[in-house]
Amino acid sequence: MSFKxxxxxxxxxxxxxxxxxxxxxxxDRSVKRKGRIEVVGLVDIKRESAExxxxxxxxxxxxxxxxxxxxxxxxxxxAVFDITIPGAHHAVTLEALGAGCHVLGExxxxxxxxxxxxxxxxxxxxxxxxxxxxxxRYIPAIIGFRxxxxxxxxxxxxxxxxxxxxxxxxxxxxxxxPHVLLIDxxxxxxxxxxxxxxxxxxxxxxxxxxxxxxxxxxxxxxIVIFEMSNGVVFTYRGSWCAEGFNTSWxxxxxxxxxxxxxxxxxxxxxxGQRVEGSEGFIRPIKDFAVPSVPIQHGGHDxxxxxxxxxxxxxxxxxxxxxxxxxxxxxxxxxxxxxxxKQRVKVEW
Numbered sequence: 001m002s003f004k005x006x007x008x009x010x011x012x013x014x015x016x017x018x019x020x021x022x023x024x025x026x027x028d029r030s031v032k033r034k035g036r037i038e039v040v041g042l043v044d045i046k047r048e049s050a051e052x053x054x055x056x057x058x059x060x061x062x063x064x065x066x067x068x069x070x071x072x073x074x075x076x077x078x079a080v081f082d083i084t085i086p087g088a089h090h091a092v093t094l095e096a097l098g099a100g101c102h103v104l105g106e107x108x109x110x111x112x113x114x115x116x117x118x119x120x121x122x123x124x125x126x127x128x129x130x131x132x133x134x135x136x137r138y139i140p141a142i143i144g145f146r147x148x149x150x151x152x153x154x155x156x157x158x159x160x161x162x163x164x165x166x167x168x169x170x171x172x173x174x175x176x177x178p179h180v181l182l183i184d185x186x187x188x189x190x191x192x193x194x195x196x197x198x199x200x201x202x203x204x205x206x207x208x209x210x211x212x213x214x215x216x217x218x219x220x221x222x223i224v225i226f227e228m229s230n231g232v233v234f235t236y237r238g239s240w241c242a243e244g245f246n247t248s249w250x251x252x253x254x255x256x257x258x259x260x261x262x263x264x265x266x267x268x269x270x271x272g273q274r275v276e277g278s279e280g281f282i283r284p285i286k287d288f289a290v291p292s293v294p295i296q297h298g299g300h301d302x303x304x305x306x307x308x309x310x311x312x313x314x315x316x317x318x319x320x321x322x323x324x325x326x327x328x329x330x331x332x333x334x335x336x337x338x339x340x341k342q343r344v345k346v347e348w
Contacts, residue, residue, distance in 0.1 A: 001322060003102070003127045005314035006078065012311065015041030015071045015101075017092050018083035019053040022106075026083050027057050029304050036308060039063060041071035068092060072099045079311075082106060085173070086183070090115040093130065097122045102129040104307045108187045109321060109328045113348060116328055120321045131307050131317045132324040134191045136250055138302025140292035145253070145262060145270040146196050148290045153272060154257030159233040160197050162189050162251040165242035169215065176217045179335050181240045182208065186222070186334070189236055189251050191319075191327035196255065199228035201330045201346035208338035214241045224334045226346070262290055 006012060014030055014037055016023065030037045039057075043065050044050040050064045065071035068080070072095070080096035082089055082105035090110050096103050103123070109132050110116040123130035136142065149157055164185070174180050194200065204226050208219040221239035228234050238251075248266030255262045260274035270290035277284035297305040303319075310317040329348035337344045 001124055001127075001129065001316050001320055003129050003314060006102075006311040008312055011036055011038040012079055012308070013038050013040045013075065013077045014079050014081055015043065015065075015068070015075055015077040016081040016083060017043045017068050017071075017088075018085075018106075019044040019046075019049040020083070023083040024053065024056065025300060026081055027053055027059075029301060030081070031057050031059070033304075033308075040077055041065050041075040043068050043071050068095055072096070072101070077101055079104065086111055090119060093119050094122055097126045097128055097130065100126060100128065102311060104131050104133065104304070106133050107191075107324075107327075108132075108183065108331060109324055113325075113329060113332060116321075116325045116348075120325060123321055129307075129311060129317075130321040131303075131310065132319050132321055133300070133303050134188065134319045134324065134327070135299045135303050136188050136192050137195050137318060138295065138298045138300075138306075139250065140295055140298065141264060141269050142192065142196065142250070143293040143295065144291050145255070145264050146198070147293060148262060148270070148272065149196065149255055149257070150198060153260070153288070153290070154255065154262055154274060155259030157197060157230070157232055157255060157257050159235070159256045160193055161235045161254045161256075162193060162237070163247055164189055164236070164238035164251045166240060166246045166249065167243040168240045175215065178218045179208070179338075180216060180218065181220050181238055182206075182222055182224075182331050182334050182338075185240065186224075186236065186238060187327055187331050188249075189238065190226075190330040191324070192251065192253075193226070193228075193234045193236070194327060194330075196253065197228060197232055197234065199230055199232045199234075200326055201226050201228055201234075201333070203227040203343055203345050204330065204333040204337050205343040206334040206337040207341075208335075211239060211241055213243075216241060219338070222334065222338065224337075226330065260285075264290075
């Protein structure tokens with residue numbers, strides 16, 4: 001994606017759209033980067049939410065606007081942070097890009113592939129950066145895990161498996177949302193699978209269901225098998241209404257290669273075992289460490305720092321929209337497969 005580097009000698013003027021619960025963290029991160037970021041606008045469909053957000057973070061009431069259109073015209077931002085619900089991402093991003101702004105948006109990129117393609121094309125036409133938030137790439141242990149596989153610690157990668165089981169009582173829109181796990185949460189896991197394996201999706205087969213005792217109106221659990229590039233198989237088992245023995249939000253992972261296995265529980269450092277002999281019914285196995293990779297900024301802070309550094313350097317971040325569309329495509333292919341009850345190609 002082609003765009004001019006942003007000058008380091010002045011702060012990035014930002015309008016944030018969306019002032020709900022999760023959005024507070026984004027305002028806080030921006031305010032803490034005074035001198036690098038200046039929050040010049042807050043927009044929410046409920047004006048009182050924007051007003052309360054401004055007050056909470058010590059921002060003047062003048063930064064509150066009724067609409068993005070008004071904020072773009074009066075505040076003249078350099079970038080827009082889109083922290084809205086998935087259904088609003090398409091409209092917010094297109095308007096921001098059309099006004100010449102860079103965009104940092106929450107996942108998922110869009111609700112459909114046609115929308116996502118239009119958004120990617122708009123970013124390229126405007127020569128502006130559009131980066132999608134995938135905060136789970138910014139974890140020291142997952143980077144160490146990825147690097148070990150890349151360096152051949154267990155030989156040629158054959159398969160990766162992810163388990164996600166959490167009893168999440170959200171209330172609100174998620175309780176009635178269709179494909180709530182696949183669309184609202186599994187995007188993280190599918191993107192992690194791409195990140196860990198270094199592979200792209202080829203096909204998907206998904207069985208989606210609503211477990212007994214579920215407090216969700218629609219299907220909240222799924223099993224998905226992805227065929228990935230290089231012949232790698234990626235399986236995902238997940239549920240958002242699994243009570244007891246919950247996994248981490250980052251999933252529990254197993255990677256199997258031609259010479260061994262690496263496990264990561266999503267919380268601690270990964271660990272590995274590698275075959276060390278050629279005799280016996282069960283070959284001799286040796287444990288080995290999979291050290292985490294220290295990073296200065298993790299999670300959402302890592303996302304924001306990469307967004308800023310990418311702007312300064314005029315280069316694409318790892319979750320630029322034209323790459324992240326592949327993770328969205330995995331979610332949509334899983335939904336399509338569940339409907340059709342058959343294997344489908346993953347296209348983007």
